[in-house]
Amino acid sequence: MEDFNQTLPDMFYLLGLSTDPHLQVVGSLMFVVMYTITLAGNCLLLITVRISPKLHTPMYFFLSNLSFIDICFSSTIVPVILRNTLSTDKSISVEGCMAQMLCYLGIGGAECLLLAMMAYDRFVAICKPLHYVSVMNTRFCIILALIPWILGFINSSIQMHITWRLPFCKSHHINYFFCEVPPLLRLSCRETWFNEVSMYLATGIIALGAFSLTLISYVYIITTILKMHSSRSRYAVFSTCSSHLTVVTFYYGTIMSIYLQPRSYHSVEKDKFVSVLYTVVTPMLNPIIYSIRNKAVKTCIIQNLK
Numbered sequence: 001m002e003d004f005n006q007t008l009p010d011m012f013y014l015l016g017l018s019t020d021p022h023l024q025v026v027g028s029l030m031f032v033v034m035y036t037i038t039l040a041g042n043c044l045l046l047i048t049v050r051i052s053p054k055l056h057t058p059m060y061f062f063l064s065n066l067s068f069i070d071i072c073f074s075s076t077i078v079p080v081i082l083r084n085t086l087s088t089d090k091s092i093s094v095e096g097c098m099a100q101m102l103c104y105l106g107i108g109g110a111e112c113l114l115l116a117m118m119a120y121d122r123f124v125a126i127c128k129p130l131h132y133v134s135v136m137n138t139r140f141c142i143i144l145a146l147i148p149w150i151l152g153f154i155n156s157s158i159q160m161h162i163t164w165r166l167p168f169c170k171s172h173h174i175n176y177f178f179c180e181v182p183p184l185l186r187l188s189c190r191e192t193w194f195n196e197v198s199m200y201l202a203t204g205i206i207a208l209g210a211f212s213l214t215l216i217s218y219v220y221i222i223t224t225i226l227k228m229h230s231s232r233s234r235y236a237v238f239s240t241c242s243s244h245l246t247v248v249t250f251y252y253g254t255i256m257s258i259y260l261q262p263r264s265y266h267s268v269e270k271d272k273f274v275s276v277l278y279t280v281v282t283p284m285l286n287p288i289i290y291s292i293r294n295k296a297v298k299t300c301i302i303q304n305l306k
Contacts, residue, residue, distance in 0.1 A: 011091040013173045014084045017272055028085045034284045035078040041287035042067040044301065052300040058136040059125070059240075060297075062118045063290060065145050069111045070283035076103045077279045081177050097179040102153075102160050104178065104279075109152030109206050112255065115248050116210035116217075117144045122241050123217040127224045155202050162198055166190055178279075182258070182271065203256065211252045218245070243290050247282070254278040 017027055049055045049064045080100065084090055092100075121144075125132050163181055166188040176183040181199055185192045221241060228234045254277045291297050 011093060011172065012097050012168075012179070013090045014080070014092055014177060014179075015173055015175045016084050016090065017081070017177050017276075024085050028082060031078055031081055031085075031280065034280055035074060035082075037288075038074045038078075038280075038284040039071060041284065041291070042071045045287045045291065045297070048297065048300050052303075054296060055300055058121050058141050059118075061141055062114065062121055062145065066111070066114055066118070067287060069107055069114060070286050072103070073107045073111060074280060074283040076100060076107060077178050081280075084177060092179065098160060098164060100179045101163070101181070101184075102156050104180070105156030105159055106149075106153035108255070108278075109155050110148040111152075111251065112207050112210045113148035113151055114145070115244070115251065116213040117148065118244055119214040119217040119248070120144070122244065123220055126237055126241075127220050151206070155206060159199065159202060162195055166192065166195065177272065177275075180275065207252060207255050211248075211256075214248055214252075240294075243294060246289055247286055250285075251278055251282055254282070 016024070018024060045067045046064055049060045049067075077100075080092070084092075121136060124135050128135065159181060163184055166185070167190055168184070168187045169189040170187045172187070174183050174187065181195070185195055218241070225234050225237050228237070254274050257274055258271060258278075291301065
């Protein structure tokens with residue numbers, strides 16, 4: 001433990017998204033607006049599903065879980081960005097950095113896996129409609145909702161442990177806007193190949209595994225849709241999946257572009273931009289996408305607002 005403590009500085013310093021004062025002001029306003037929309041949209045969706053009996057189904061149970069995850073995910077990142085941008089003090093304690101990494105990786109992994117669980121729910125509903133009620137019972141839904149959290153935080157604990165065993169002696173300035181694994185690895189004066197392999201393996205198991213399960217589910221779903229004789233039925237069934245497909249494509253694409261690229265292909269500015277997309281923009285867009293493209297949710301929101 002003594003050696004471990006000697007490898008860590010007292011503080012890290014987050015350099016943020018930009019050093020340009022004008023861009024910092026504009027960026028801060030944008031993040032405040034996006035964070036407000038994220039909280040409002042996801043809270044509205046949570047409340048709507050909670051108080052609307054018509055939405056007490058497995059599909060909306062998982063959607064509620066996604067909204068809760070998005071609130072937690074955004075709240076782990078955005079307040080730190082705003083504090084870092086608006087304050088002259090750019091420091092973050094080692095404990096604060098570790099806590100942010102633990103929460104960020106755990107919640108991000110949970111969202112990846114939850115999207116796969118939502119795809120499985122749609123697979124059962126469309127391909128096995130007669131067995132849907134018996135398969136997607138309350139107990140099974142709770143288990144499916146808990147698995148992403150458990151696996152996500154197991155992975156984040158492992159990644160955090162091996163990352164914080166490194167000596168950070170190149171610099172204490174993190175050229176990023178939150179405590180993320182790739183920029184921290186750049187600060188280590190020890191070879192980081194083990195950490196990189198571990199990161200690729202974890203991403204492969206969680207992100208690619210979840211994406212593969214989602215893809216398999218949608219292969220069966222699309223096959224079933226194409227067998228339907230009525231074009232109206234095909235459209236109605238596909239419309240229930242289109243929102244999820246949009247979210248899945250955007251989220252998995254950005255995650256894998258960060259964690260599955262070789263280190264030599266990484267650009268700090270590009271990584272920052274992509275990270276903003278999946279940590280800030282995606283949680284804001286998810287409730288909008290699901291609300292706009294879902295008649296049941298729109299109807300219940302309108303009824304509850306009257």
